[in-house]
Amino acid sequence: MKDYLSKLRKDYSLMELSEQDVAVNPFSQLERWMTEAANSGIIEPNAMTLSTVDKDLRPHSRIVLLRNFNHHGLFFYTNYQSEKAKNIDVNPHVSLSFFWVELERQVRIEGIAKKISLLESTEYFHSRPIENQISAWASPQSQVIESREVLEEQVKHYKKKFKNVSVIEKPPHWGGFIVVPILFEFWQGRPSRLHDRIRYRLKHQDEWIIERLAP
Numbered sequence: 001m002k003d004y005l006s007k008l009r010k011d012y013s014l015m016e017l018s019e020q021d022v023a024v025n026p027f028s029q030l031e032r033w034m035t036e037a038a039n040s041g042i043i044e045p046n047a048m049t050l051s052t053v054d055k056d057l058r059p060h061s062r063i064v065l066l067r068n069f070n071h072h073g074l075f076f077y078t079n080y081q082s083e084k085a086k087n088i089d090v091n092p093h094v095s096l097s098f099f100w101v102e103l104e105r106q107v108r109i110e111g112i113a114k115k116i117s118l119l120e121s122t123e124y125f126h127s128r129p130i131e132n133q134i135s136a137w138a139s140p141q142s143q144v145i146e147s148r149e150v151l152e153e154q155v156k157h158y159k160k161k162f163k164n165v166s167v168i169e170k171p172p173h174w175g176g177f178i179v180v181p182i183l184f185e186f187w188q189g190r191p192s193r194l195h196d197r198i199r200y201r202l203k204h205q206d207e208w209i210i211e212r213l214a215p
């Protein structure tokens with residue numbers, strides 16, 4: 001395995017990124033790159049690594065799906081009693097990262113996570129497939145469970161409970177977060193590891209400093 005891993009070498013040469021090319025606003029730049037990722041057939045280009053830090057300063061990372069973004073921030077949905085949500089409760093500083101190997105691109109974002117309004121979470125909850133709505137009720141995310149069967153029993157229980165209900169109520173423990181960024185980095189792979197890295201740092205509200213970083 002060591003031989004295999006140490007010899008893996010992919011040179012990146014598809015595209016370039018310069019200070020002149022990028023949008024003045026990082027959300028517009030993200031929109032450009034997300035559109036290109038979507039149009040290039042990448043499976044789940046909205047899958048992003050979310051890193052949080054717990055009360056003992058230990059970091060934790062996992063994938064979540066980006067469900068929307070606008071000039072206020074980036075939105076994802078989860079269980080408010082999960083480990084990630086507990087981390088955010090004690091420390092709202094989070095980071096997000098995307099890696100689109102087909103485009104030789106990485107995007108890193110750092111910011112503050114906040115719960116979105118009940119209305120926004122409810123609206124999104126009802127846009128999900130019914131089976132996913134049931135799963136949100138059935139799964140005590142991040143808790144130890146005895147077996148797969150226990151989970152499936154819970155699914156059966158909630159399916160029965162909501163059988164004759166036209167609209168399934170949103171579980172109180174389920175909802176969205178918005179990550180309000182203070183930093184973005186757009187990384188474009190280049191030959192010989194001399195990659196392009198363009199960083200946006202928030203100066204004032206909606207005013208960003210654009211800098212090039214050494215690869």
Ligand SMILES: Cc1cc2nc3c(=O)[nH]c(=O)nc-3n(C[C@H](O)[C@H](O)[C@H](O)COP(=O)(O)O)c2cc1C
Nearest residue numbers: 047062063064065076077078079082083084085142
């Ligand atoms: C492709 C992919 C997409 C995922 N999307 C979500 C998501 O949007 N929300 C979520 O809570 N978990 C999502 N998960 C599961 C998380 O990675 C994680 O297992 C779960 O949220 C529990 O994390 P926690 O115990 O750190 O809170 C996804 C996993 C993968 C691999």
